[in-house]
Amino acid sequence: xxxxxxxxxxxxxxxxxxxxxxxxxxxxxxxxxxxxxxxxxxxxxxxxxxxxxxxxxxxxxxxxxxxxxxxxxxxxxxxxxxxxxxxxxxxxxxxxxxxxxxxxxx
Amino acid sequence: xxxxxxxxxxxxxxxxxxxxxxxxxxxxxxxxxxxxxxxxxxxxxxxxxxxxxxxxxxxxxxxxxxxxxxxxxxxxxxxxxxxxxxxxxxxxxxxxxxxxxxxxxxxxxxxxxxxxxxx
Numbered sequence: 001x002x003x004x005x006x007x008x009x010x011x012x013x014x015x016x017x018x019x020x021x022x023x024x025x026x027x028x029x030x031x032x033x034x035x036x037x038x039x040x041x042x043x044x045x046x047x048x049x050x051x052x053x054x055x056x057x058x059x060x061x062x063x064x065x066x067x068x069x070x071x072x073x074x075x076x077x078x079x080x081x082x083x084x085x086x087x088x089x090x091x092x093x094x095x096x097x098x099x100x101x102x103x104x105x106x
Numbered sequence: 107x108x109x110x111x112x113x114x115x116x117x118x119x120x121x122x123x124x125x126x127x128x129x130x131x132x133x134x135x136x137x138x139x140x141x142x143x144x145x146x147x148x149x150x151x152x153x154x155x156x157x158x159x160x161x162x163x164x165x166x167x168x169x170x171x172x173x174x175x176x177x178x179x180x181x182x183x184x185x186x187x188x189x190x191x192x193x194x195x196x197x198x199x200x201x202x203x204x205x206x207x208x209x210x211x212x213x214x215x216x217x218x219x220x221x222x223x224x225x
Contacts, residue, residue, distance in 0.1 A: 090208070097151040
């Protein structure tokens, strides 16, 4: 299953609302997760089952969608949120990831 | 707090075998699925293989002919072996734990180990 993220990169300011889209080449039900990766670090799980916040993740992060179209929203961008975000489908093996969306400072 | 630590050589010659080990501390291997995920420089993540126990494993079809995964619960370790490596196998390799619930999102990650394939 191929995952395509939009946009590949974006520039935003602190306080902005940011939305990232992930589109699957076939339906994955709600079996989609989002990860955040900072330079030189391992990814961290943000959201699983499309919309469930992982423990310890700030509530400004939210996810929605099902089937083939999903979104990750950051309601008010904070300095520590500048990173690359990846979606991952867990509907079938092999598990696959999107190509990533880099969120940069405007 | 569960911690994962990858270990192995940082440099492997082309055509040779890459062997990595993940040591898990702060929790048990039993009852969880474990995977290897890799990330070539500047690229996205690629799931490689998972293991639950010696009878329950799976590998990415793109790597299946070259890849094996094993587990040693007595040592709290699981391992990866990738044969006939090429420059395309240069990547940061992560070991991860699957969440017990959900469909197995990766809730714990090792720090990653950069493996370079070069003569």
